[in-house]
Amino acid sequence: MNRAGSNQSPALRRLMTEYRMLVSQGAPDGMFTAGPISESDFFTWEALIMGPKDTPFEGGVFAAKLTFPSDYPLSPFKMKFEPPLFHPNVYADGNVCISILHAPGDDPTMYESASERWSPVQSVEKVILSVISMLAEPNLESGANIDCCKLYRDNKAEYERIVRQSVREQLGL
């Protein structure tokens, strides 16, 4: 063994490396922060995501819990917005439904085959960046919140109004 800390599990080692890099380099354009909620549990993180510019989410900060399996990064982590977010690809309970958090062949909502999938080459940073582009551009082909999908398709102005409203409420305006 030639590296420090190699008596730790591969999952823990990888999570520490990812955290170290996020802290030292920061996210692109400061779009999010992410890290373990407590020093004693590296397998539960919180991410704070800035609502992307030129979307109804702009101005909001959205908290999500990331839960890592013990065989990470062989298996993907789970991501849940707490409180839940009103978005076509977020379930009513806040869980995020996005192809990059599913291995190929593991298809809860039949993603297109070309969509990006989980494999050990993905990382927290890559997933959160995908989620940020998902906020800007929902994928109606693999909807998680059906009511929200319908609203987005039939009355986008109303969808955007509801989202902006919730951002304002969140900010206490």
Place this chain on the structure above:
Amino acid sequence: MSGSHSSPTQSQSLNDDINALSVDELDRLTQNVLDETASTRPLLGETSPLSVLREEYERGSATFLKQIDYLREKGYTHFRRTRGDGDCFYRSLAFVWVESLMVSPDKAFEASKALSLLESSLDSLEAAGFQKLVYEDFYDALANLVRQIASPAADGSTLTLSALLAAFQDPETSNSIVVFLRLLTSATIRVDEDNYAPFLFHPEIGEPIPPREFCENFVEACGKEADHVQITALTKALNFSIQVAYLDGHGNDGTVNFVEFQIAPPEEGSPPSPVLLYRPGHYDILEKH
């Protein structure tokens, strides 16, 4: 196999039940059965005589039996099972690769050659766009094992066959090695994509598929089986020739097709390349003792 003791009515109703399931439900059921068999088996097993394999087919296909007898006539006596989890090709290949280094006459030389090959393979991984954090731990798992072939560990021991088997049965080490070989296979295809592109097809649909998509979905992802393209890429990356014996019930003459994945013409007097035993959807290791 199923329902041999049940009355016609019972098996009829079982059939109806099965027919009532959607394709999805049926897939899940099949997958559950596969998962159960798969997860009770060691990731890589002890070597067993081919007669054990023959017994499994005694009440089944006559062609398979003939083919197993053919292998025995060719001098193959044993096989080593891997778990049927879709990673079996990479796991089998990694095992025979490290094993072949260990049993070579000048193992210290072969191990150091292999280590420098592994080190330089990191350049392809970089060139393919993988971040260091993505591959470093997986690389260490394989490199550490190869290093132990010649350099004694803290307790003064070098790698033995039983320690090698233990490493491949330990999920952390074993799966890390599988992931590293997947990344190496993917990088080999990605950096040489013009050469590989004409041979890349979607395994289920059969349509041509772009290299990046092929690698993401069918190489880098755990549990995705390997076919000719992946075998060609990986044997090339490791500069390691293997043969695959196709025990697939094809052909009536009972022979087994051996396909060579040859890197260079074999040197005079060098031992024959290790053989992986293919049965539809699965790879094990074939041995002569």
